[in-house]
Amino acid sequence: MTTTQAPSSRLRIPKQFGRRPDATFLPSATVEEEVLTEAAQVQHCAAVAVLDELAQRDLQISWLAAELDENSDHLRRKLHGQVSASLRDLCAWGVVLGLSTVNPASSNSNLAEVNS
Numbered sequence: 001m002t003t004t005q006a007p008s009s010r011l012r013i014p015k016q017f018g019r020r021p022d023a024t025f026l027p028s029a030t031v032e033e034e035v036l037t038e039a040a041q042v043q044h045c046a047a048v049a050v051l052d053e054l055a056q057r058d059l060q061i062s063w064l065a066a067e068l069d070e071n072s073d074h075l076r077r078k079l080h081g082q083v084s085a086s087l088r089d090l091c092a093w094g095v096v097l098g099l100s101t102v103n104p105a106s107s108n109s110n111l112a113e114v115n116s
Helices: 031-056 061-068 072-079 087-097
Strands: none
Touching: 031 061, 031 072, 031 087, 061 072, 061 087
């Protein structure tokens, strides 16, 4: 899989990425499109949670970028689905903001106790 697409391109209305939890994703005709859509859905859900939390706390994306030592414009582009975010990015957003919705495994104590 070598296709590079903006995650927001998998939405019927790309400007809803990170902004509307009920945004509609395009149907997938191939396995590669399905993979891109699923990755976009994960990033979109995390972005919605992060942007909602920032708004509730009256914080700007630039604040989160500073906490993460990341370029503010690049973080804004990730949150709006213009570029892909890594799994590490999604986890970092959740850790900084204390959002288990971004990293649901952190709230599952059973996963932490696998080796007990």
